[in-house]
Amino acid sequence: MDQMTNRPTPEDLTAWDRAHNLHPWASTDSFGEDDYMRVRGAEGVYVWDESGRRFIDGPGGMWCVQIGYGRAEMAQAIADQAMQMPYASPWAFTTGPAAELAREIAARTPGDLNTVHFTTGGSTAVDTALRTMQFYWNVKGKPDKKVIISREKGYHGSTFLAASVTGKERFKTRFDKHEEVHFLPDVNPYHRPAGMSVADWCDAKVADLENAIRDLGADRVGAFIAEPILCSGGVIVPPEGYHQRTRAICAENDILYISDEVVTGFGRLGHWFASEDVFGIVPDMITCAKGLTSGYLPLGACIISDRIMQDLKDNEKDEVFYNGYTYSGHPVACVAALKNIEIMEREDINGHVRRVAPLFQQRMRTIGETYDIVGDVRGMGLLGCIECRPDLSNDTYAAHLQFGQRLDAACEARGLLLRPFGNMAVFSPPLIMSEAEINEMFDIMEAGLTQLSEEYNG
Template structure:
């Protein structure tokens, strides 16, 4: 919808005065000039002034099937007409029951128990609470520590935020620090210049084992890991990392939680990346985002038969897993999830992602040759370009933020939305993106980086 200037200015004022956004920079509260995405079709969104932009991040990693998909919208509307809500505490409904079954058919190994949540953060919180619950029933109340990584992001609810390792997100908020331990960055780009990738990998595996031994295997409950550390800058661990981490976990009776909130439902060309891409069968998988193609909130914590058996039936001790949400298994969300799965299978979306990935990776790696780019990395349809202007600057953080903002500005001027994370440009387009649209996206991104390079050169903070 295109709004008149007078009407839109009132709405912008209301947005600044009344809508407290996620990750709000409080110093600029009420002064933001955000872009309004008012409509969308396919891989494009349309802004308040009618400008058409490729949605590089697919919303927040989630618009798998693009905008304006009437099949998903119609399925949601029909479900809302028939049964808009049921209490998951007291009743059941066929739509989420069917979705749970369809998800369980696609998970690795014996991960057959689907606990529905409201999103990724509550999925991770539920996974961690289940781990605590299980250990309490097993008579291991001290086995509660969760190991994570620097740069990992697992959500913004209390426990999920506590196991997130993005240091700049943790400065002003409390967390359950007594329950967490963090391992060093697993990004191969950060390794020493004299260190091979294989040696770096050995070091990262040793980090995990040493942390378990330091904390005490009887105290460590779980290791939580994203297949790719997406919000941390699309960090792809070295080949074999996840398999070797799982071996360490099995050695010390530590559960492995695979956080597939981003990578699940097609982002890497498979329903789930844990087994099909990285060769592991975790104990718990968390997912959200793409499971409804972003059309309505929903998440899930998927738990293995082995873990459930420890706390059910004759082992239940009359315990109740007292964790849940008013909107667990919401039927309208479940209808969106079922329709998303149906469309992805009918239209061969997973196959399309695998087919277009080589072009994506080719165009991504070509950006590494640009003078401003320090690293270009990614996998499947998720990528990151990390830019480096002046490593000797006194105000390095401010400079890095300005670099990301410059590239974002130039890209948006030329028809592309990015997700700037300090000096990194992150993108994960809708899975339906065509070859032509993908080339256009990278053409604009390259132009944006070149224009930002010119800006920095004129400012005297970069010398190509």
């Protein structure tokens, strides 16, 4: 402790963090040894570390800081609600913020998705959607219709069911998973066989779903869960028409379609939700979180169609929907979401994303055309991925991880925070990012790639 101020020193904080704070995705061989950057302040699209160095926040927190950091009116709204009514049990009470937010979300969802079940984040929103599927088919008298179809490289969360439908084939976890999950192969057009057109690749990916339903039996498949863009898998944009065709197949086979918009919801692609406005589909359920509050407080939601709700209501037996959380509809979190929506509408942040996205995507395409070390660039809106090929003679996960760490260090030294996934660097910056800040971010990225190109290519 500092003897003058009686406050912890930086060394104290580092020691306490190592000794007591188990971070997400920590490696067992480095428990108690990792040295995480300690951030102490943020404003707009920038964060500052404890030494006062400034960085562009390329990942936007964790895909979530839509309105940017340092919003005083957001802090005031949170403080006011915390003083007025900090908590109310969702089992016994409702609050004005919860009711108002449910209405505001329903007003922005596509089609007949009008019922909102509040959760604590994205993982619990996905778990809720999958539990709703189980509840629905049990009520409908089809207890065997429970198999969930998902995609390799899809990421849906860390709670039990959400992790079970996560298809990170490179992650060899020691956690158990739900057994009734079937994974379809990679949908990334970049990985299609040489000589295959994107249209033929789309046909093959649609056939993946058709074949799985045929082999498993439509009477056993309860749901298909899909991200509009597979974000943590490397910002994978499925081929044009893929979502519409898979949605139609699910409808034909009486399979619930769950659109996981935890990342793409709330402006990331320039719309409140991407399912209909970008990809032309109306799912049976949508999950959202992250951008719902711009990361200022934890909150998620599962939004359910009128058709599902009416089927449940029409059931002859009186059933209880035993799903919910202590913090469902938390009034302070709901106020944060309402203020977030207010700011996004007042400042036309969705329109801003649509206006600056062409520059964002063009800068990535230019990088792809300039650097031999880059294999693919892809994305939509303010969402992107630069996938590198550091050493074609050593195409291993270990080599990819090493490359990502070196690229991350090169960019960090120049003032840009990345989120490397092996040989991929993903971008999801705050949605308020200006064109000048977009150029600053990609100028640094180019400098980092120039350094890595020289190191790898000599």
